[in-house]
Amino acid sequence: MTEERSAVVVRDVRKSYGELKAVDGVSFTVAEGEFFGILGPNGAGKTTTLEIIEGLRKPDSGEVRLLGESPWPRNVKLLPRIGVQLQASSFFEKLTAKEQLQTFGALYGVSKGTAADMLELVGLADKANEQENKLSGGQRQRLSIACALVHDPDIVFLDEPTAALDPQARRNLWDVLRAIQERGKTIVYTTHYIDEAEILCDRVAIMDEGRILALDTPAVLVRGLDAPTHVTLQKGVLSIVDASALDGVEEAHENEVSLTLSTRRPAPVLSALAERGALDGLQVRTATLEDVFLNLTGREYRA
Amino acid sequence: MTAFKTLSLAMFKGFIRDKVTLFFTFLFPLMFLVIFGLILRDVGADKTRIAVVGDGPIVSALRESGALELESYSDENAAVQKVKDGDLPAALIIRGQQLDVRFAQSDQVKSATVLGIVNGFVDKANLAATGQPPRFTFASEKVEDASLKPIQYLTPGILSWGVAVSAVFGAALTLVSWRRKQVLRRIRLAPVSATSVLSSRLLVSAGVALVQGATFVGIAMLPLFGLKLSGSWWLAIPLLLLGTIAFFALGMLVGAFAKTEEAASAAANIVVLPMAFLSGTFFPVDQAPAWLQTVSKIFPLRHMNDGMLDVLVRGKGIEALLMPSAILVGFALVVGFIASRVFKWEE
Secondary structure (H helix, E strand, O other): OOHHHEEEEEEEEEEEEOOEEEEEEEEEEEEOOOEEEEEOOOOOOHHHHHHHHHOOOOOOEEEEEEOOEOOOOOOOOOHHHEEEEOOOOOOOOOOEHHHHHHHHHHHOOOOOHHHHHHHHHOOOHHHOOOEHHHOOHHHHHHHHHHHHHOOOOOEEEEEOOOOOOOHHHHHHHHHHHHHHHHOOOEEEEEEOOHHHHHHHOOEEEEEEOOEEEEEEOHHHHHHOOOOOEEEEEEOOOOOHHHHHHOOOEEEEEEOOOEEEEEEOOHHHHHHHHHHOOOOOOOEEEOOOHHHHHHHHHOOOOOO | OHHHHHHHHHHHHHHHOOHHHHHHHHHHHHHHHHHHHHHOOOOOOOOOEEEEEOOOHHHHHHHHHOOOEEEEEOOHHHHHHHHHOOOOOEEEEEEOOEEEEEEOOOOHHHHHHHHHHHHHHHHHHHHHHHOOOOOOOOOOOOOOOOOOOHHHHHHHHHHHHHHHHHHHHHHHHHHHHHHHOOHHHHHHOOOOOHHHHHHHHHHHHHHHHHHHHHHHHHHHOOOOOOOOOOOOHHHHHHHHHHHHHHHHHHHHHHHHHOOOHHHHHHHHHHHHHHHHHHOOOOOOHHHOOHHHHHHHOOOHHHHHHHHHHHHHOOOOOOHHHHHHHHHHHHHHHHHHHHHHHHOOOOO
C-alpha cells in the first residue's frame, strides 16, 4: 500500500494529559475505500486518536497525513473532504431532521436537495419533519451520521456510532454503514463492540491503554490466535467420559443443559460425532476477536 | 450568502419554536410594563376628595372649579368620622354664612391644600359681595416639566431592558449550549468561520429587538396605558440595533466563561438585573441620589435608556443619539474584543 493511495497515515502519534498517556505511539494507515475499525474498551485512547486525525487536537509528537495533508492546524482545504459524526445530541435547537441537514449542509455550501437524499440513505425519510429531540436514540444517531455525510466527504469518521443503541437499532445502523462504504467512502470508526467490528470492518486495530496491540483483518487476527474451537452438544447425547476419549478433544465439560468440547482439530471430532449420530443441538464456535483481546491483554474484555 | 441566509433562518426557527425564550423575550418584560403601568397610572393625577355637609354658593363654586372632589354627607358627625378614620383629609361644614373646616392633623400637605383652596373661594365670594373690582389679578397656564408620567419613562426603560436581556441571554445560552452539544466542534470542522455563524444569530437578535420595540410601544400606546410618542420616535430604531450588538457582545463574554446553561443563565442575571435597576428601567434615575446617578453612568443600559427616553417621549432630535450610540458602539467593540480573546471551542 503506497502512501499516495492511503486516506489516512498515522505515524508514531503520542498525546499525554499530565501523567496519563492517552495515545502512546500509535501508527497505522487506512487505504481509500477501506472500512477501518479501532476497537477497544472505554479509555483505551480511541477517541483521542480520532480527534488527532480529524485535526481537533494537536499531537504531542508524531505525524498525521489526512488525504496527503496535515490536518493540524485547522486545514480549511481539508475540511470539506472529511465528515465527522459527533455525539448524538450535537444538533441545532428545535430544528426538524430535514432542517438540521439543510443547516449543516449550508455550512459547506451544499444545496438543500441533498438533505432529502441523506434522509433516504439513513432511512429517516418518513421522519423528515420531526424535531430532532422527538427522535429515538437510534434515529438521532442515524441523523447525526447523515449530517456528517451531507457534504459528500471522502472520509467519514464515526466515534462509537452504535454505543447505547438497542440490538435492532444497531443492526439498522450496520446497514447504513455498509451503504456508506458502497458509495466508495473511506470509513474510520471506533467501537467497543467486538462482534460488530468483526462483522463490519475490513481491518481492525485493537487498542488498549493508548497503544495498538494488533492490527489486521478480523479473520487473520482470529486465525493467528491458535485458540481452541468449542463444540457444544445437547446434554445426554454423549457421556463426558466418552467425549473426552474422542480423538482431538482436549477438554470436555458439562453443565445442566449442554456438553462442551474444546479442540484445535475440529474436523476429526465432528466426524467422530457424526459417526455416533451424536449431533443433537450441535453448535460450533470458533475463536472471536474477544479471544484475541483476552489473549493480547491477559484479561477479559470489558466493554 | 446562501449559507448565511440558511443559518439565519435556522436560528430564527429555533428561536420562535422555543416557548421559554419567547416568554422571557416578550411576555416577561410586558408583564412588568403592564403591572407598573397600571399601578403607577394614577400617580399624581388624583384630586383631593373632601366631605361636604350642606350647600350654598361657595360649594357650587368649588364644584364648578373642579379644584376639589366633593363627597356630600347629610350628617355632620358622619363626615367628621370620615376624617377621624383617615379616609378623607378634611370635612367642609356649611351653616348658612359660616363655613367650618375640620381637617386631619396627620396629612398636613393635603390639609393645607384644602384650606388654601377653600379660603381662596371664601375670599373671592367676600370680595364679590363688596362690589369692589379686584385690585390684583393673576392668570395661570400649564407648563410641561421634565418629570414624566410613569408610562412615559416605563416604556423606554422596559424596552431597553427587554432588548438587553434577550441579547445577553441569546448570545450566552447559544454559545454555551453549542459548546456543550458539540455544535461548535461541528462548525469548527466545517469550512466556515465562527464569526459568520454567530452573526446569523446576532441578526435574529436584532430582528427580535425590533419586534420587541413594536410590541411594547404598541401596547403602551393603548388608551389603558396612554403612552404618547414624540415625533422622532423612529430614531429609537438605530438605538435598538446598537443596543442589541452591545449586549450580544456582553452575552458572548458570559458564554465564554460559563460551562453550563444554568451557570450562563445565573451569570447573565447577575450582570443584567442590577444594571437594569440602576439604569432607570423601573424608575427615573434623576430621582435617585447623586452618587447612584454617577454609578449608573458606567452601565451601557443607562445610556441606552437615556437615548430611548429622549427620542421616544422627550421629542429630542438626532443629536440625542450621539452620546448613547458612541457609548454602545465603544462598549460592543471592547467587550466583543475581550469575548473573542477568551472564546473557547471546547469544554
